Every structure is written in C-alpha cells, then in structure tokens.
Amino acid sequence: MPTHDAESGSVSPRPKASDELRQIALEQFAAVGFAGASLQQIADEAGYSKSSVLYHYANKEALLEAAIGPAIDRLGALLQRYIDRGSSLEARTLFVEEFIDFLLEHRLEVYTFVNQGHSLRGIPVIDRANAFIVTLSHTVCDDNASTVEKMRFGVALGGATYSLVAGMDFLDADSLGPAEEVRAALIQLVGELLAPLALPA
Amino acid sequence: MPTHDAESGSVSPRPKASDELRQIALEQFAAVGFAGASLQQIADEAGYSKSSVLYHYANKEALLEAAIGPAIDRLGALLQRYIDRGSSLEARTLFVEEFIDFLLEHRLEVYTFVNQGHSLRGIPVIDRANAFIVTLSHTVCDDNASTVEKMRFGVALGGATYSLVAGMDFLDADSLGPAEEVRAALIQLVGELLAPLALPA
C-alpha cells in the first residue's frame, strides 16, 4: 500500500507541493541553467500546472531564491564562523572539512550559482552568493599572493563543484565508491591544493 | 583612416560576418548557456539581424557546432597524439602542458561543453566532445583506480576551466598577472593534481 497519507512514516507520504517544486526547480536550474529552465517544464516534471508554480512562488526569481537561498545563507554562516575563528592552520583545515560537507549537502545549489554567478548578476540571492565567494577568496589567500597561489583557490572551488555534479557523467557516475570515500577524497584534494598557501595577514 | 578593406593589414578591416557571429555566439553560449542564448541577442550584439544569423548558419545547433566544433577537433587530435605516444611519465607531463595551452587558446569553447555537456546530449558536436572527455579520463587514469585517484582528473579539468572563465570575476580579473604566469600556474597545479596518479596499464 504505497499511498496512505497521514504521517505514519516510511511509505512515501507525498511531500508538500512547494518543496517538490523547489527541489525540481533546483535540478533544472543546475542542469540547463536559470535562463534555460522553463516554469512549464518544472511544473510538468513535478506533476503540477504552471499556474501552481506561480501560486507557490511569485515569479521565476523567487523560485531561484527559494532553491538556492537557504544554502547561500548556510555558506555565509560557515564563512563567518571561519573568520571569527581567526587564521590559523588548524582553523583552515577544519574549515576545508566543513566546507566539503557543506558542498556535499548542497551540490546543486553551489554548482548553480558558481557556474552562473556571472550571468545572473543583479538577482539578489546571486549577488549575495558572489559576495560570499569574494570574501572567501580574500580570506583563504590575501591580495599580494602570487599568481599560482591565487589560482589555487579557484581551481579548488571549481574543481570540487565540477567533479561533484557535471563530472559524475564520465566518471562512471557512482563507480567511484560510497559517499564517505568521495568526502575523504575531496578533503584530501582540496587540502593538497590549499596547503601551500600562506595564512593571510 | 580606420576603414580600408583590402588586406593591407593592421587597421581593423571588418572581419567576415560569419566569423563575428561565431565568436559572439561562443561568448553568449559560455555566458548564459546554449538554451539561454537567443539568436536575437547574438544578432544584436554583432550588429546584424536575426535573419542574417540564420543565413550564415542553418540553425542554432549549427551555430554551436561552428563555435566549438573546431576546438573539439583539436582536442581529439591532441588526445590521439597522447595515446599514440604511449603511457610514460614524460609523455603525460608533456600532454599536461599541451592541454593547458589548448585550454588557454580555447577557454570559452571548453568551458561551454564542459559545463553543458550533460544537458546538451544529443547534439552531435557535444556527443563528440563528451566521448573525448571519457576517453581522456580513462587514458589518464584507468578503471580500477581508487576513488581519490579517479577524482583527481575531474578536479583538475573542472578546476582549470572554471578558474580560467568563471573564476576570473572574483579573482580580480587580470590582477593575477600576465598570461605567461597564468599558464605556468595552471601547469603546476594540474601537474600537482595528476602527479600521484599511477600510469594506466
């Protein structure tokens, strides 16, 4: 009996419509881009009408805000904690670990704004996210660093998000082991990339 | 006299329309995605009408093929030379260098298909490109490698393309030194990532 509703548990009580729509919108935004994703297709995929989408979310931008906003806020909090903790090598190591966990939990959100942060400038939630990334880059490595040092951050960020979302295709999807191994691998690789960086002033 | 036409050189003879359109289309595809880029906007940006775009290129897909196809072909040739050369450590080091140069010369092309290769499956030029990436990943690191080893390739590819295109925004654009420094930095970082990889059988 796969369809009983009340919250007895286990057997797929249909989730709230707004949540379904938000999740599917997120997948579409990550897959075909914000501009390329249409409200109609999001509605179809979720089994609702386009009007229903616009009932739950005032417009397309509000849907984007709902899809990635909470993750952006969590990133902001994460970053603030890191800054408050002061710059030490242990603090940075801990932050890398926390950031990878954040990335694993919000891959689609991060991938979406990391790869479209430029073209979507002007949308509030995107501007918020971009500001965080700038802060993060200046926190992990200050201005007068060498070219190769400055690029370590970009390669780590882009490499991690890419290999978690887009790279899953030709990386034989899940042939690369359980989630725990992926986590450990990312922590190691990002750690390797950032290790040679001098602590900022 | 900035507008004389014959090939005397130096003073901006207006390039062929098809070339202008191809270049601007490439920039749009990289910036807002294939789905998000409209023929109208490409035409406007180039100073032509939409009809002119469709005169030079049969349809939107043909424009994508023209925009990134040649780069894909060059990648295929590059990859074939690497395979023919046999798997040795020097061969791989040389390949990394060649690949970075290829990347620097075709950043927008690579960024476009690397980040949209999944959603644009079915378009011939994209399928060609995806096949090359799969081959490349299996060439640089064989199947029975560990999780972290397999992810080294993905992080290197995604990280390099990202930091060359999208990352330029908060990396203070060109504050990271002349092109030669960027090249050296990329060779070093990708080299670091791939160095621990065992040669495939």
Added chain:
DNA sequence: AGAGTATTTGACCAATCGGTCAGAAACTGC
C-alpha cells in the same frame, strides 16, 4: 552599364516564454 551572385533584411509563422486572473476543487473548522 548590366547580369549574376552573395549578403542582408523585414514581414511573418507557430510555439513557447513568464505572468495575471477568475473560478473550480479540496480541505478546514463548526
């Protein structure tokens, strides 16, 4: 000059875009 080709364009098309609105359901508490 005039014929012939290459290029450019506007008018037009069906389909889809994001978005509005009024009303049909469905669910609530009584």
Added chain:
DNA sequence: GCAGTTTCTGACCGATTGGTCAAATACTCT
C-alpha cells in the same frame, strides 16, 4: 451540512523564441 480558507487549474495576455521566405541591397565580373 455549510462557510472560509488554501490549493490548484485553464484561459488568456503581450513578449520572445527558433525558423521560413521573398524581396531588397551590395558586390563582382564582363
């Protein structure tokens, strides 16, 4: 049962999408 609210939907809107086509312009060659 019935009022009140929440949710959902179809009809509709102007704008834009990729694409067709015939006519206008520009260029080349004799």
